[in-house]
Amino acid sequence: MPLRLFLIDAIGPFFRGYGKRRINWSKIPFTHLATTGETRRTQWARIRHDLRRFAAEVSAMGYNAVTLDDLAHLAPHPLHEPEIAARIEVFREEFTQLFAILHEFDLKIYLTSDIIPLTPAIDAAIGDDREALELYFLDLVDRLLTDFPELSGLILRIGESDGVDVKDPIHTRLHLTSPQQTHAMLRRLLPVFEEKERDLILRTWTVGAYPIGDLIWHRQTLARALEGIDSPRFIVSMKHGESDFFRFLPLNRAFFRISQPTIIELQARREYEGAGECPAPIGPDCERFARELEESGNLIGMSVWCQTGGWHRFRRLPFLEEAGDDSWVRINVQLAIRIFRDRASVESALSSMFPPDKADAVAELLRHAETIYRDLIYIEEFARQKLFFRRVRIPPILHIYWDCLFINHAARKLMRHFVTDPERALRSGEAAYSLFPRMIELARTAGLPATDIEHWRDFCNLVRLARRYYFLPYDEALLDRIRSAKSGYKRAWPREVRSRYRIKLSFQPFKLKRRTLGWLSSLLLRRQRGYRWIDQVFTLNLLGMMFRLIKTSNPKVLPKFLRKSAMGVETLFR
Incomplete structure (x- = not known):
């Protein structure tokens, strides 16, 4: 048609x-x-x-x-x-x-x-x-x-x-x-x-x-x-x-x-x-x-x-x-x-x-950009999982939300729970990041804004450091490097000059044991489109009632970004 x-x-x-x-x-x-x-x-x-x-x-x-x-x-x-x-x-x-x-x-x-x-x-x-x-x-x-x-x-x-x-x-x-x-x-x-x-x-x-x-x-x-x-x-x-x-x-x-x-x-x-x-x-x-x-x-x-x-x-x-x-x-x-x-x-x-002398450069640049997203911005093993919570399909990316990159202990626990091959995730991310020098060269050849690629490179450096934090053993030196990289990113790209990502750091322990996280995941999340009996009884009904009671008693129980953006996370529980 x-x-x-x-x-x-x-x-x-x-x-x-x-x-x-x-x-x-x-x-x-x-x-x-x-x-x-x-x-x-x-x-x-x-x-x-x-x-x-x-x-x-x-x-x-x-x-x-x-x-x-x-x-x-x-x-x-x-x-x-x-x-x-x-x-x-x-x-x-x-x-x-x-x-x-x-x-x-x-x-x-x-x-x-x-x-x-x-x-x-x-x-x-x-x-x-x-x-x-x-x-x-x-x-x-x-x-x-x-x-x-x-x-x-x-x-x-x-x-x-x-x-x-x-x-x-x-x-x-x-x-x-x-x-x-x-x-x-x-x-x-x-x-x-x-x-x-x-x-x-x-x-x-x-x-x-x-x-x-x-x-x-x-x-x-x-x-x-x-x-x-x-x-x-x-x-x-x-x-x-x-x-x-x-x-x-x-x-x-x-x-x-x-x-x-x-x-x-x-x-x-x-x-x-x-x-x-x-x-x-x-x-x-x-x-x-x-x-x-x-x-x-x-x-x-x-x-x-x-x-x-x-x-x-x-x-x-x-x-x-x-x-x-x-x-x-x-x-x-x-x-x-x-x-x-x-x-x-x-x-x-x-x-x-594009003119013939630029079209090939643009095509190669876009192919590399696609690799950056698939191998570095997204974590492929998690992104390919089919997960549902109540009536929504879980997004294939959780650690980046609009203009925010979250590097915190909660994200670390979630990623370590869902990703079974962290070594592959680390290798693919590092390999993708190595494409940036070539991408900057291609942007200049094609007459496209190379400064945008440089900004993206500096942000993606924080993304790959976040991935190391998610998957490598705990290391204070890595935390110092992340803090330093955040400061460098803000200095290199002052808000007065261009819009930039917000980097949300918090290394305070997330008080949820790995076994408890696994139990909650199996209870609240499903890997099928159809609803299980536990969804009909608990997730779709009782859980919504519980959420409303908790929210009424403590309106600030959820982070501000979940309460104040879009329609608010409480929409999920209606």
């Missing part, structure tokens, strides 16, 4: 001048957008300038649609507070101009929406009345599609809502908690989209909350949610793996189990791999996914994230930077569409993207 939809996210222009130290890149920061005075005029003029630049570049590459946030900030409702209604009116005026720019470049426009967005006034008026909440949301959708005929449709996210850091008075919360509720909601929504001839794109991404939380990988949950859904306006959007955007995950088999048209989600600005600060090639994975998906028969397109995703300090805005600072993301964006649309190989695509 020839692909027809090539989506790319376009939220970068809205982050220009956003001053927060650690940024939530999951959605446009609407509270940062001015709605009055000269500040409004200058800020929105810059957004229009940036969006035009972005649209010109991505449309020239072959992308034919963009995603923008979001329904809640463009759809008025009689119950809205006056100040919120006034802000929405300004956003509607400004977005109308942005939509016109995108249409100049023949780009379709899809708005995102969580289910369900609320304000304090709406929450007070409707409360927990499920029927009233769904009628309210249907009204929002109908109003939006009626008022903006230039929209091609909506992309609905049902399994994640706004992060705990979002202070916007328009705030989303999880509403659909089961596949049956999801199925019923789709049945109510689709007639609106069919009547107005717009697309409803359902994302299967979830963060593990409630029975719907395994939608991304559980075949029965997905089947129940989509049973009998047959509409020319309905599309299912899925991340390529059964977890977030990580390596080592096999292609999600759900692509082959449903009959509805699908699109595959890819991430060019890898949120767990430096967010554009260093090369994080996706070409080989794209080739593999495209080849496998030829057998699915229902893939109609792809959705590439080039600016969205993660909670971190990395600040580059792809397609809006100067001096090649977006080179690594730009390469991924180009490779993705050439591989999926044109069925090109990585090598042939690069040959068409």
